[in-house]
Amino acid sequence: MYLYAGKILRVDLSAGTITDEPLNRDWLRQFWGGWGLAAKYFTELANPAVDALDASTPMIFMTGALAGTLAPLSGRFCMVSRSPQTGTIFESNVGGSIGPELKHAGYDGMIITGRAAGPVFISINDADVSIEDAGYLWGKPIFETEKALKAASGCPAAKSMAIGPAGENLIPFACVGSEAYRQFGRGGVGALFGSKNLKGVVIRGTGGIRVADMEKFLSVARTASAENLMTEANLWAKTDGTPLIVNVTNEMGLHPTRNFTYGVNEDFGAIGTESVKKATISQRACISCPLGCGKFTSVDGVAVEGPEYETLCLGGSNCGMNDLGSIIKFNRTCDDWGVDTITTGATIAMAMDMKEMGLHDFGLEFGGKAEYLSVVEEIATLSTDRGRDLALGTRGLGEKYNAGHLAVNSKGLEFPAYDPRGNHGMGLAYATSERGACHLRAFPLFSETPFDHEALVAEVVSGQNFNGIKWSMCICDFWGSVNSTILADLLSAALGETVTSEELDLAGERIWNLARLFNLKAGFTAKDDTLPDKILKTALKKGPNDGSTMTSADLADMKQRYYTSREWDSNGVPTQAKRAALSL
Amino acid sequence: MTMTLITNPDLCTGCNRCAYACSARHENMFAPALARLSINNYPLQGYSVPSVCFQCKRPDCLTACPEQAITRGLDGIVTIDADICTGCGKCIPACSWGMVSKHPTTGKAFKCDLCGGDPACVAECHFNALTFAEWEGDTAKNKAKQMKFRNEYGSPELKRDAFGKSIMNEAGR
Numbered sequence: 001m002y003l004y005a006g007k008i009l010r011v012d013l014s015a016g017t018i019t020d021e022p023l024n025r026d027w028l029r030q031f032w033g034g035w036g037l038a039a040k041y042f043t044e045l046a047n048p049a050v051d052a053l054d055a056s057t058p059m060i061f062m063t064g065a066l067a068g069t070l071a072p073l074s075g076r077f078c079m080v081s082r083s084p085q086t087g088t089i090f091e092s093n094v095g096g097s098i099g100p101e102l103k104h105a106g107y108d109g110m111i112i113t114g115r116a117a118g119p120v121f122i123s124i125n126d127a128d129v130s131i132e133d134a135g136y137l138w139g140k141p142i143f144e145t146e147k148a149l150k151a152a153s154g155c156p157a158a159k160s161m162a163i164g165p166a167g168e169n170l171i172p173f174a175c176v177g178s179e180a181y182r183q184f185g186r187g188g189v190g191a192l193f194g195s196k197n198l199k200g201v202v203i204r205g206t207g208g209i210r211v212a213d214m215e216k217f218l219s220v221a222r223t224a225s226a227e228n229l230m231t232e233a234n235l236w237a238k239t240d241g242t243p244l245i246v247n248v249t250n251e252m253g254l255h256p257t258r259n260f261t262y263g264v265n266e267d268f269g270a271i272g273t274e275s276v277k278k279a280t281i282s283q284r285a286c287i288s289c290p291l292g293c294g295k296f297t298s299v300d301g302v303a304v305e306g307p308e309y310e311t312l313c314l315g316g317s318n319c320g321m322n323d324l325g326s327i328i329k330f331n332r333t334c335d336d337w338g339v340d341t342i343t344t345g346a347t348i349a350m351a352m353d354m355k356e357m358g359l360h361d362f363g364l365e366f367g368g369k370a371e372y373l374s375v376v377e378e379i380a381t382l383s384t385d386r387g388r389d390l391a392l393g394t395r396g397l398g399e400k401y402n403a404g405h406l407a408v409n410s411k412g413l414e415f416p417a418y419d420p421r422g423n424h425g426m427g428l429a430y431a432t433s434e435r436g437a438c439h440l441r442a443f444p445l446f447s448e449t450p451f452d453h454e455a456l457v458a459e460v461v462s463g464q465n466f467n468g469i470k471w472s473m474c475i476c477d478f479w480g481s482v483n484s485t486i487l488a489d490l491l492s493a494a495l496g497e498t499v500t501s502e503e504l505d506l507a508g509e510r511i512w513n514l515a516r517l518f519n520l521k522a523g524f525t526a527k528d529d530t531l532p533d534k535i536l537k538t539a540l541k542k543g544p545n546d547g548s549t550m551t552s553a554d555l556a557d558m559k560q561r562y563y564t565s566r567e568w569d570s571n572g573v574p575t576q577a578k579r580a581a582l583s584l
Numbered sequence: 585m586t587m588t589l590i591t592n593p594d595l596c597t598g599c600n601r602c603a604y605a606c607s608a609r610h611e612n613m614f615a616p617a618l619a620r621l622s623i624n625n626y627p628l629q630g631y632s633v634p635s636v637c638f639q640c641k642r643p644d645c646l647t648a649c650p651e652q653a654i655t656r657g658l659d660g661i662v663t664i665d666a667d668i669c670t671g672c673g674k675c676i677p678a679c680s681w682g683m684v685s686k687h688p689t690t691g692k693a694f695k696c697d698l699c700g701g702d703p704a705c706v707a708e709c710h711f712n713a714l715t716f717a718e719w720e721g722d723t724a725k726n727k728a729k730q731m732k733f734r735n736e737y738g739s740p741e742l743k744r745d746a747f748g749k750s751i752m753n754e755a756g757r
Contacts, residue, residue, distance in 0.1 A: 068614055156741060
């Protein structure tokens with residue numbers, strides 16, 4: 001079989017069984033791989049009435065169709081399950097190199113169900129797969145765990161992923177770390193591991209991936225790389241990486257600062273791209289990526305791959321923290337103890353805001369370094385009262401302390417670092433995302449008309465549909481100029497059959513609707529497509545968007561236009577005609 | 585004039601495009617584990633070290649071969665003639681850097697042949713961590729410095745890892 005390994009690995013941790021089954025080929029031309037195929041497997045297997053942390057909830061890991069080839073930026077690795085944080089269907093993906101390693105081991109994907117009696121890890125060495133005792137690793141942070149997993153595998157080239165104490169403690173925003181600084185970051189994938197008593201997975205794959213016509217495939221990949229990828233549209237990732245966005249969003253005036261109170265951080269230069277460049281000691285890339293956006297930094301002997309933009313903003317500006325060294329420490333601690341930097345930063349910022357507003361004093365205040373740094377481990381280990389409180393995330397913290405007006409999330413997922421009051425399209429993207437506030441579903445940030453609802457709705461719909469197929473190919477976000485024609489050409493050369501951009505576009509829309517249908521079955525309604533009061537009821541302050549708002553009326557207007565555009569009814573339910581057109 | 589593969593670990597990002605390109609050229613599939621070079625990745629330290637065949641002037645693999653299947657050409661490229669190779673495997677432990685391996689399907693030894701003088705790996709390195717240059721002056725010094733990290737024991741994979749860690753330590757990472 002070309003491109004695909006042709007097999008899915010199934011591990012039932014309750015029964016302790018390991019089996020493999022043929023990849024469902026009937027689904028390939030409809031869902032392709034990655035997000036789409038994982039969502040298809042998940043919706044076929046999962047009961048929408050069952051909670052995320054229930055043992056029966058499946059976790060579906062899937063590689064992209066192009067993973068493990070020279071198709072650039074194609075090596076991300078996708079997981080679909082239900083989020084303990086949002087309750088929705090949830091896709092999360094990780095870079096690094098572990099996805100292609102699974103394919104080289106002979107599996108396109110992996111389905112994990114059940115709950116082991118005690119802590120375990122899964123060891124995959126090509127066809128030799130086993131469930132191993134991880135009792136000796138329980139309680140250990142991620143870096144040490146990954147080192148131990150590689151030692152256990154006996155292969156220095158093995159790739160791993162693991163949870164830290166946060167995942168073990170079922171914290172709803174626990175991440176899974178892979179190859180040190182790469183994460184399944186959002187939505188609590190780490191807690192899903194924890195709920196299954198799964199400490200980690202170590203993989204060594206030595207097999208090959210075949211394509212129908214190697215010369216043609218290489219020629220298509222090289223042309224796409226030279227003419228589309230390594231161009232001005234994307235080279236910012238090579239020269240600067242995401243820290244550049246600190247400068248960009250401050251100039252635009254929608255850079256979340258001090259718990260989404262201000263649209264600019266007046267001291268952003270201290271944590272912006274020039275400062276990160278000064279701290280950079282090497283450049284890092286995910287597998288098969290010629291951009292190398294990863295900047296490895298070191299300040300005062302503390303090193304990290306990063307900090308990335310989201311961390312610089314949510315763990316920096318939004319916490320009133322303008323000390324790069326402290327942000328690097330924060331980043332490294334989050335990565336090691338296993339919490340998502342976005343939600344952790346946003347929740348700490350909310351706690352700081354609560355003190356400023358006189359609601360509650362957690363000992364955390366904007367710009368205060370020592371407590372900001374020590375609280376991360378307290379959250380991950382649930383070792384203090386405030387750690388346990390902050391482990392609730394912004395929604396839970398708001399409910400407990402009657403501070404919902406300071407909690408900035410959608411469907412329970414904290415906002416990424418773009419304030420919708422400076423671009424209403426981002427607000428619609430957050431509100432309608434199947435997984436809560438997310439910038440990786442549609443990204444109309446650079447629209448020339450950031451308050452023109454009609455134009456933004458069109459941009460959000462097309463962005464969501466295209467990302468449906470882009471994440472199904474597990475192509476990195478930072479190939480911003482990639483299009484479905486390029487993907488179709490790569491697939492055609494690899495598979496030796498004609499794949500059209502039209503069928504890929506349709507698949508993207510199908511995947512978006514499939515996720516929507518699951519959420520509707522799980523009890524979500526149009527009411528959940530919303531934004532928090534802090535955004536809808538207060539104006540942004542300072543900078544070019546001083547006084548800008550995004551009101552409930554704005555959101556309602558955009559939602560109705562959006563539902564109409566999607567051929568969903570006024571309750572946000574896909575019409576029968578739309579479902580039929582998408583074969584759903 | 586002898587052209588040789590020169591690596592600069594300080595510039596390597598660990599992307600492995602070289603290994604993919606190598607296996608595409610030699611195996612007609614994407615199989616980095618069968619590439620003629622490999623990247624030792626140390627993500628926690630933010631460092632990667634390419635392991636490449638040094639095309640030794642006095643190759644231990646050549647000396648170890650009882651069949652004279654391994655030769656060093658006038659271009660300095662050390663090659664294995666698969667038709668003569670019996671798969672005895674004596675050349676594999678002979679290499680101190682783990683750069684000769686046994687092919688899982690043919691059972692014969694295989695190693696880097698510099699693609700006959702047009703290395704596919706170099707063409708795919710976007711970070712200048714791999715270059716194809718004359719073996720003289722600075723390149724010779726760089727190469728000699730790396731070659732002093734020899735390892736006599738272990739599988740090729742373990743030797744490459746030990747080599748990578750030594751280079752990384754020397755770089756202070």
